[in-house]
Each structure stands twice: as C-alpha cells, then as structure tokens.
Amino acid sequence: MNDQELFYLLALLKIDGVGDIMAKKLLNSCGDAASVFKAKNTQLAGIDGVGTKLLKNLKDKLVFEKAESEINFIKSNKINTSFYLNENYPERLKHCFDAPVLIFTAGNIDFNNKKIISIVGTRQITSYGTEFCKKLIEDLAPLNPIIVSGFAYGVDIVAHQAAMDFGLQTIGVLAHGLNQIYPRTHKKYMAKMEENGGFITEFWSNSTPDKEKFVRRNRIVAGMTEATIVIESADKGGSLITANMANEYNRDVFAVPGRVTDKYSQGCNNLIKTQKANVLTNAADLIYMLNWDIESKSPGIQKQLFIDLDPDEQIIYDFLLKNGKELLDIIALKCDFPIFKMSGILLNMELKGIIRPLPGKLFEAI
Incomplete structure (x- = not known):
C-alpha cells in the first residue's frame, strides 16, 4: 500500500x-x-x-x-501497516467478518508460520498456571509455533516470556496505539520481543488503553490464531470473552482443568463442562487435536512430549508402539495388568492424546 x-x-x-x-x-x-x-x-x-x-x-x-x-x-517510528486484503495481513484474521480493516505492527513478525496459537488467562496467575504454561510452551517448542497473547499481567506475560526463553516468535496484541506500552512495567520486554515477533494493534497512536478496547483487542487474539488456550480463569474475565470469540470464529478452544474449589479454575472448568473447550492436560493433547505433524520430527521430541507418563502408562504405550493396534484383553494380559484396572489407565492415556480407541475394543498408540 x-x-x-x-x-x-x-x-x-x-x-x-x-x-x-x-x-x-x-x-x-x-x-x-x-x-x-x-x-x-x-x-x-x-x-x-x-x-x-x-x-x-x-x-x-x-x-x-x-x-x-x-x-x-507511522513513518517517524517505522511502523508497518497491513491492509486486510493484502498478503502481509494475518491469513486467518482475514476470514473474520469483523476483523480490522487496517492493523499496525512493530517488530519482526512473520505470518507465514501456519502454527499460531493464542494463550490467555487470568492476570492473577497461580503457581499451578505458571508451571503449566511454561511446560506447555517448552514441549511445543520443537514444533516452532507462534505464541500470541495480550501482553497483560499474569498468563499473558508468562506466555510471552516462555516463548522468548525457548526461541519462539511471540506477538503481543495491544489495546492501545504503538506510541506507548501498557502496563508500563512490561516495557523491559519490548526490545527482545521485537527481535523475534513484536506487537500488533488496530488502534491509532493517540488511543489510550480504555476498558472497551481490551474487548475489541480480544477478537484479534482469537481470530488470527488456529486455537485459543485458556490456562486459568475465574468464572468471569476477558479470557472467557476471547474463548467465546474463538468459538464464534470456528477456532479450536482448549482449557486447562483444575480443582473445583480453585477460584481461577472455575472459568476453565465451565468451558469444558459446557463443551466450549477441549480438555488440555499437556502438549500432546494440543498436537493431536490440531493434527500437527510430529512424525517427521526426531524421536527425542516424541519422548519430550510424553515425559509425564506414569510407569503403568509407559508400559502400555511402549507395548502399543511396538505391536500396533491390540485388543484390550490382550493388552492387559501382555502388560500384566488386571482387567478391572485397564479402563482407568486407558482413559487417562486417551485424554493425554497418546492412544486412540478403535471399534471392537481395540486401541493403538498415536
């Protein structure tokens, strides 16, 4: 243009x-x-x-x-612009009816990577949420996805930091113009983010971070990505708005389950309960549901994804990996497990995305 x-x-x-x-x-x-x-x-x-x-x-x-x-x-600050009909506009965002006509970008953003996910959640992230977020990104790192979030406190900045730590491109979607940064304490992350990723906004240089702009910002977070992941959320919050927008755009939504008594697991649990989100327990869940190709990757990546298997699950997984699809009864016999114990183990493995059930009580490793 x-x-x-x-x-x-x-x-x-x-x-x-x-x-x-x-x-x-x-x-x-x-x-x-x-x-x-x-x-x-x-x-x-x-x-x-x-x-x-x-x-x-x-x-x-x-x-x-x-x-x-x-x-x-724009010229004095070397800002890039992307018109919604141009090639340098995020491909998935083009297909959202209410997508911005024009976006402003800063940094070194490469939209050619097809693996783009958004990670959102509460600003009051807990140690549970922090560790899950970091581990998820660490396990996804070999597949080189782009990590998108809102550059806010809590889950957002943890996701951005983890992405930078593992050498991934990360993009912050802002609710204000590129003449400022909010929150100001996050200014220290800007330079490193712009080296490999950067910032996107639809707002002009004189726009301030008003409350309604954060809601508008969320549609970009949801629309430009393949899937939205909610790490932690109370029963109300901006991340739930983003999840609903992602559903409206026919994007995949994932939520991390937590204890029913935990305040910042209520939103995620409700998303799962109302079938507005898939259960996310580890990176393997996401890879399986998004059908990301890991077969061409090294065996070390496969091992990295599944290091949280308990000993019983590891025995069954190794057996199926070696022998291919097999009957439930045969798995129990060959792995030396009582039949009554098998249903629970296999269900957990299925939720982790490492096996799939087949007709006739057959199971196979993924």
Whole structure:
C-alpha cells in the first residue's frame, strides 16, 4: 500500500460512523478509499447501512488532517501497516467478518508460520498456571509455533516470556496505539520481543488503553490464531470473552482443568463442562487435536512430549508402539495388568492424546 492509498484509508477510518464492517462495505462498492470520498451520494446511498448522517460525515475535511498526522507518526517510528486484503495481513484474521480493516505492527513478525496459537488467562496467575504454561510452551517448542497473547499481567506475560526463553516468535496484541506500552512495567520486554515477533494493534497512536478496547483487542487474539488456550480463569474475565470469540470464529478452544474449589479454575472448568473447550492436560493433547505433524520430527521430541507418563502408562504405550493396534484383553494380559484396572489407565492415556480407541475394543498408540 503506497502513501496515498494509506492516507485515504486512514481518513476513511476516521469518519464518524465508519467501523470495520461499514468500511469494508464502502471499499467493496467503490474499489478503494479515495473513490469513497469521490463517489456521488446516489451511489453511496445504495450501500446497505449508509444513511443521511453518514453521507454528511463523509464530507468532513478534518479527517484528512488526522490522517496526515498519523502517517507522520507511522513513518517517524517505522511502523508497518497491513491492509486486510493484502498478503502481509494475518491469513486467518482475514476470514473474520469483523476483523480490522487496517492493523499496525512493530517488530519482526512473520505470518507465514501456519502454527499460531493464542494463550490467555487470568492476570492473577497461580503457581499451578505458571508451571503449566511454561511446560506447555517448552514441549511445543520443537514444533516452532507462534505464541500470541495480550501482553497483560499474569498468563499473558508468562506466555510471552516462555516463548522468548525457548526461541519462539511471540506477538503481543495491544489495546492501545504503538506510541506507548501498557502496563508500563512490561516495557523491559519490548526490545527482545521485537527481535523475534513484536506487537500488533488496530488502534491509532493517540488511543489510550480504555476498558472497551481490551474487548475489541480480544477478537484479534482469537481470530488470527488456529486455537485459543485458556490456562486459568475465574468464572468471569476477558479470557472467557476471547474463548467465546474463538468459538464464534470456528477456532479450536482448549482449557486447562483444575480443582473445583480453585477460584481461577472455575472459568476453565465451565468451558469444558459446557463443551466450549477441549480438555488440555499437556502438549500432546494440543498436537493431536490440531493434527500437527510430529512424525517427521526426531524421536527425542516424541519422548519430550510424553515425559509425564506414569510407569503403568509407559508400559502400555511402549507395548502399543511396538505391536500396533491390540485388543484390550490382550493388552492387559501382555502388560500384566488386571482387567478391572485397564479402563482407568486407558482413559487417562486417551485424554493425554497418546492412544486412540478403535471399534471392537481395540486401541493403538498415536
């Protein structure tokens, strides 16, 4: 997008009454932003949702001054822009009806990686959530996914830090312009994130981190990724909004289960209970459900994913890996387990995503 195209697009987005959906209608009808301002009222009036008030607002010349000011900020700060129809726009986000028409990015972001997941959760992360998040990212690291989050306190920053620790690209989606950072205490992470990843926002340089902007921000977190993972959440919270948005976008959602008495497991448990999220107990669950290819990876990666198997599970897994699909009774006999004990062990292994049941009481290793 050249400077002139960007100028008119910014001006269009500053028109009162022109949100992302309306902007797309105007652009689809007129061809580009400059043509919207040149179009006759008779043409514009034929567009669904365009009324007399919007026709009047489109004559507002002050938007050109605001657009010029924003372009100066973009150039002086080396900000990148991505238009929703261009190749440098996140592919999955393009397919969300309410996706931003224009996003601003800073850093070294590579959207070509198809494995992109978002990790969200409470700002009051517990030691349980912290350890799970770090272990999950460590086990996923050999597959080189992009880790997306909101750069907030709690789960967000733990996910970003873990991604950086294991050399993964990580992206912070912000609820304000790129002229600032919120929370300010996280400024110390910016440089390292921008080396391999960076920041995305739809908000202009004069935008402050107001409450409603965080909700709008969440649709980018949910829409640009293949799956959303909720690590910990109370029964209400922004991460649950993100999970619901991901469901609306037909994305996979995962939630980490916890004790029913734990405040910050209630949201996750409810997502699972209401079938709005898959159970996530380790990296293997995610890899299996997303059908990520691990067969071409080294055996060491396979071993790393399953190091939390208990001794009984390891015996059964090794047996199935060696012998292929087998009957439940034969597994019990060959592994020397009483038959009554098998159902519980196999169920746990199935939840971990390392075996799958087949018709006729057969099981096989994944």
